[in-house]
Amino acid sequence: MLYREAGDFKTSYAKDSQTFPIKLDRVGYWALMAVAFLVVPFFINDYWANAVFVPFLIYVIAALGLNILTGYAGQLSLGTGGFMAVGAYACYKLMTSFPEVSMIIHVLLAGGITALVGVMFGLPSLRIKGFYLAVATLAAQFFLVWLFNKVPWFYNYSASGQINAPERTVFGIIVTGPNTEAWAKYLFCLIFVVVLAWIARNLTRGMAGRKWMAIRDMDIAAEIIGVNPLKAKLTAFAVSSFFVGIAGALFFSIYLGAAEVGEAFGIQKSFLIVFMIIIGGLGSILGSFAGAAFMVLMPVLLKNILVGGMGWPTDLAAHLEFIIVGGLIVIFLIVEPHGLAQLWRLAKEKMRLWPFPH
């Protein structure tokens, strides 16, 4: 009854092409923003920040990045973990080399460096397609992890081979290191998520996004109608890697605090992000959020229910998690290849007609 376009007259082109054409969506969006910025920071504690909110927000950025490359431009990448590592190590080198510079600039620069590396590994995509490319991106994954393990310059010659985030500030507020308040971590990540999601949304519905989608749907046909595949593919790799690099930088500096490359950014991480966008929905911004939320919340829930509630051993819960994740991937691909985002879309269609579906 409430959820419909009827009566919501658009009187300008800008209004006609806005992101949320339905009023209830707009209201919901601003309400969500208000809760996220004005309510949550006052109630958040360390457990909630570290177990749920911060990893969720960071994975959203990574999923957005991969979704741009895989969901919109159609280039499946299994090297996300490697690119996150580039972001993390770039951030670490910048943080230790220029201690007085604001953290925001470090993170953005780390994203930029990752974008460069991403373009470099994206070059073969012009020749190699489909899962040949997917396998080729594994080269990036293994090579980058090896590089950060073997070249001591990257981890500042520390004895353990780990990188540790020193204490850095934004406008005088500590955001990294062990003395960070939960709300500072949360807000810092939230700002990045909101800005990047806004950029992703507007890129994907503009000219760049249309070119990517043309390449995804059929690259030869796209080339014939005048899309330059070199530019389209490489911009997709650049933008995607920028997002993923920022996610890596935040993952290391804000969330983990200390990282060892093989463990934090191994191939499992790459698959995790791929799963997020499959379950959430390929080619959907909302899907990136939904997928990240799902993959972050599910292990927490399982652990609380099986280990906390029923007293099962933790390894059993871990095995079950594998089974459930794997099973869900297959089920989603069979039943709803467009993921949670498509379910939401269907629900909205139903809501528009409710309560008179005929």
Added chain:
Amino acid sequence: MPDQLLYAIEVTLNGLMAGVLYALVALGFVLIFKASGIFNYAQGVMALFAAMTLVGIQNGQVPFAHLINAILGTEIHHFGWHVPALLAILLTACVMVLFAWIVERYILKHLVGQPDIILFMATIGMAYFMEGFGDLMWGADIKKLDVGLPQGGSLWLEENTAWLGGDGFYGFFIDKLDMVATVVAAILVASLVAFSQYTKQGRAMRAVADDHQAALSVGVSLRFIWVLVWSLAGFVALVAGIMWGAKSGVQFSLSLIALKALPVLMLGGFTSIPGAIVGGLIIGVGEKLFEFLIGAPFLGGATENWFAYMLALLFLVFRPQGLFGEKIIERV
């Protein structure tokens, strides 16, 4: 002969042996890819699952013992019998056939006609499922696989080649198990080729690989062929699982051999059985020699992780379909 050269030869020989094992895994991929166009990422996990099942059956482990114990509060682990190796292998092969049937019935049937990349991702999901399922069924601890294969280096070869070098050279060191694996792989490949060339089912398999629709129209049952192919791939996985499992124990890292086999496939081409073998040998020798000549002295070692991928990547830029792959023709 100078010792350095002899060591290089030894490294090459070992690389060849490792390459055979890569080829063995890659073979499973090629079989499935040719028949159904599916790039089966779960091949490595299938090898792990097969090896786990083999060990479990051999030792008379109770399946899902952990789960049962957690729910019912019991303390059961073993049936208390030992199954002879050959029987256990047969039983495991049956399990793999059952698995192939389940995959066809509940997954592939529903995904016919989907884009390749969706099928690929479905097999990743399957790999995760099987990994969890295998651990749940047989436990996640590292298991020792013993089906009576010879272990350790070959003394005979070492003694008889020692005269080649000077005082510092003690002869070539080659693992007996690797030699057995090479022989087994050779037999397996020969019998697979014979099967696909000279039997009715083999011909049907090749027909499906060539053209699904045409095969259907002359009365080949697609679904039967798929079950057959997945069973064969399961059997290859079992052999690979036995070889790798006997070498380094049955554990999670066994499933990572899939990742080793991928560059082999890219190099050899996804559709070619000889390609899988040649690719495996090139990668096996290449990565060992690279590690020996360049990696260990200059780059700090452990280059084996990525060398194969980089080689395949460079190679693909010049020849996107691999060494023996069919030429990729694209139409709008």
